[in-house]
Amino acid sequence: MSLLFNDVFLKACRREAVPYTPVWYMRQAGRYQAEYRAIRERYSFFEIxxxxEICAEVTRLPVEKLGVDAAILFADIMTPLKARGIKVEIVEGVGPVLSHPIRSGADFAQWKQLDPAHDLPFVLDTVELxxxxxxxxxIGFAGAPFTLASYLIEGGPSKNYHQTKAFMYAHSEEWTALMEDLAEMTLNYLKAQIRAGAQAVQIFDSWVGALSEEDYQVYIAPTMLKIFTELKKTKAVTLYFAAGAGHLLKEWNKLPVDVLSFDWRTSVNDLNRLEITKAVQGNLDPALLLAPQDELETRAKALLDHIGGRPGYIFNLGHGVFPEVKEETLLALTNFVHGYSKEK
Structure with missing residues (x-):
């Protein structure tokens, strides 16, 4: 580890004083980068x-090209499921697709347990590198049990999660068993990443915003409480992400997690109204990355002004970078946030 280690991101996560607002972007390694596209011509997503060495290069690219304050491991939330023998493919333009969706407890009762050191040595070697x-x-990461379950039950991405909710309501005991299984896998996977050298871990619960606050309390909160309570025993910083989940922030604030994500549908005023006490990251609309540069900077400035002197703020997007974004736009935005927040 370099003696010139930049720990501004970790300090912000812990709500400590920082010299400027740290920046990183979800999906900051990806198809908008020429170097990544060249690598993808030789390797599939999972092959990377x-x-x-190649996975580490892809993970490092945004740090080297954009000057962001954190790297996030290049992987997919399906990686540990594939390692358990579950047949899943990443279909370009679609996402994860599974050939045998779950319809009863029998469909997952015989899954083998995940042993990260044995089943995913390449991931841990990448983290160590x-x-x-x-x-x-x-930042290491994993998918949250609900979001993984939604893919496992729907068979792929969904607009309404009807099958997932129906399974949750109609098969409560089997749902609990599935949550426990996926929670154990998630913990084993994240703890292995932390032991290998990840200083922070983010749990992607991308689609849990589809649930009501009441359903979250009943069907999801106990699982997330278990996960974050166990992760608290490590020295790693923890982050929790979902899209369109502003109505769940008050529930999230009860969890022993360090950083909560909020997207453009939730304002800084909402954070104050809900009395959110955690560090937060967000919430620029990724679509603004296609706006004129002066408009993008105006919006970023307004966000920084609005967040004010709130301790524990990390500048990020409300969701991920998409392929049409230009690298120079992200570089200019990173420089603007760093420079303007230093002045403030």
Whole structure:
């Protein structure tokens, strides 16, 4: 680890004083980068993660090209499921697709348990390599049980999650068993990443915003409480992300997690109204990355002004970078946020 280690991101996560607002972007490694597109011509998405040196290069690219304050491991939330023998493919333009969706407890009763050191050594080798190469913190990650369950039950992405909710309501005991199974897998996977050198871990509960606050309390909160309570015993910073989940922030604030994500549908005023006490990250609409540069900076400035002197703020997008974004736009935005927040 470099002696010039930049820990501004970690300090913000812990709500400590920082010299400027740290920046990182979800999906900051991806198809908008020419170097990544060249790598994808030689390797499939999943193949990249099986080659630690290449995966580390892809993970480092945004740090080297954009000057962001954290790297996030290049992988997919389906990676640990594939390692357990579950047949899933990433279909370009669609997302994860599973050939045998869950319809009863019998469909997952015989899954083998995940042993990260045995089943995913290439992921842990990548983390160890990055721990030596990076001068910023590395964020490891995993999918949350609900979001993983939604893919497992729907068979792929969904607009309404009807099958998932129907299974949750109609098969409560089997749903609990599935949540427990996925929680154990998630914990084993994240703890292994932390032991390998990840200083922070983010749990992607991307689609849990489809649930009501009441359903979250009953069907999801106990699982997330277990996960974050166990992760609290490590020294890693923890982050929780979902899209369109502003109505769940008050529930999230009860969890022993360090950082909560909020998207453009939730304002800074909402954070104050809900008395959110955690560090937060967000919430620029990714669509603004296609706006004229002066408009983008005006919106970023307004967000920074609005967040004011709130301790524990990380500048990020409300969701991920998409392929049409220009690298120079992200570089200019990063420089603007760093420079303007230093002045303030």
């Amino acid at each position: 993660s099986h080659h630690p 990055l721990h030596q190469q990076l001068n910023v913190p590395l």
